[in-house]
Amino acid sequence: MRKIIITIDGFSSCGKSTLARELASELNYVFIDSGAMYRAITLYFLRHHINWEKTKAVEKALSEINLEFQPSGEPGKSDMYLNDENVELLIRDMLVSENVSAIAAIKEVREFAVEQQQKMGKRKGLVMDGRDIGTTVFPRAELKIFVTADPAVRVERRFKELYEKNPKITIEEVKSNLEMRDYIDSNREVSPLRKADDAVVLDNTNLTRKEQFEKALEWANNKIASLQS
Numbered sequence: 102m103r104k105i106i107i108t109i110d111g112f113s114s115c116g117k118s119t120l121a122r123e124l125a126s127e128l129n130y131v132f133i134d135s136g137a138m139y140r141a142i143t144l145y146f147l148r149h150h151i152n153w154e155k156t157k158a159v160e161k162a163l164s165e166i167n168l169e170f171q172p173s174g175e176p177g178k179s180d181m182y183l184n185d186e187n188v189e190l191l192i193r194d195m196l197v198s199e200n201v202s203a204i205a206a207i208k209e210v211r212e213f214a215v216e217q218q219q220k221m222g223k224r225k226g227l228v229m230d231g232r233d234i235g236t237t238v239f240p241r242a243e244l245k246i247f248v249t250a251d252p253a254v255r256v257e258r259r260f261k262e263l264y265e266k267n268p269k270i271t272i273e274e275v276k277s278n279l280e281m282r283d284y285i286d287s288n289r290e291v292s293p294l295r296k297a298d299d300a301v302v303l304d305n306t307n308l309t310r311k312e313q314f315e316k317a318l319e320w321a322n323n324k325i326a327s328l329q330s
C-alpha cells in the first residue's frame with residue numbers, strides 16, 4: 102500500500118492534533134505535532150533569557166537546541182524532548198503560549214524547524230499538523246486538510262482542557278491568548294497561516310471527534326486508493 106503525507110493546518114484549538122493523532126494511529130503512520138517544536142524552542146528562549154529581537158542571539162540559541170519526539174507509552178502519543186529533557190507538559194504552560202507566536206514568526210526559527218520537519222517526511226507515512234504544513238513544509242503533500250471551528254467553540258474546548266490542569270485559569274485569559282496567536286500567526290511575514298489552495302476544509306464546529314475522524318479517514322482512504330491505480 103502506497104504511503105502518503107497528510108497535512109492538517111488551521112487556527113488554534115480547532116482539534117488539529119487530536120485529528121492528526123487519530124488518523125496516524127489508524128493508518129499506522131507517524132504523527133508530528135509541529136507546534137510542539139515551536140513551543141519547545143520558546144521554552145528554551147524563555148529559560149535562557151534569549152533576546153529574540155537580536156538575530157545573532159537567536160542563531161546561537163538555535164545552535165544549542167536539540168529537538169526530538171519519543172514515544173510516550175500511550176498508544177499513538179509521543180512526547181517532546183528538548184535537549185534530552187521531556188518537556189511535554191511544560192510546553193503547554195500559559196507562559197509558553199503567550200510568547201510562542203512571536204518566536205515562531207522569526208525567520209531563523211522557522212527555517213530551523215521546517216528543515217527538521219521536511220526530513221521527517223522523507224519516508225512518507227506521516228500526518229503533521231500546524232499552521233504552514235500544507236503551504237510551506239510539504240507543498241506537494243497528497244492530502245491537505247484545513248480545519249476550522251467557530252472561535253467561541255474553540256475557546257470553550259481549550260478552556261476545558263486547561264482548566265482540568267489548572268482551575269485558576271480564566272476563560273478570558275484563554276480567549277485573549279487564542280485571539281492574539283491567531284492574529285500573529287495569520288499576519289506574520291514568513292509563512293503566515295492560510296489555507297493551501299488545494300486543501301479541503303473541515304469545519305468541525307458541530308462535529309464530534311468521531312465524526313471528524315471518520316470524514317478525514319474517508320478522504321485519506323480515497324486518496325490512497327486513487328494512487329494505487
Ligand SMILES: Nc1ncnc2c1ncn2[C@@H]1O[C@H](COP(=O)(O)OP(=O)(O)O)[C@@H](O)[C@H]1O
Binds near residue numbers: 120313
Ligand atoms: N470535534 C471535537 N469536539 C469537541 N472537542 C474537541 C474536538 N476535537 C478536539 N477537541 C478538543 O479540543 C481541544 C483542542 O484540540 P487540539 O487537538 O489540541 O487542537 P489544536 O491542535 O488545533 O490546537 C482538546 O481538548 C481536544 O480534546
Ligand SMILES: Nc1ccn([C@@H]2O[C@H](COP(=O)(O)OP(=O)(O)O)[C@@H](O)[C@H]2O)c(=O)n1
Binds near residue numbers: 112230231
Ligand atoms: N507549523 C506551525 C505550528 C505552530 N506554530 C506556532 O506555534 C504555536 C503553537 O502551536 P500549537 O499547534 O501548539 O498551538 P495550539 O495547539 O495551542 O493551537 C502557534 O500559535 C504558532 O505560533 C507555527 O507557527 N507553525
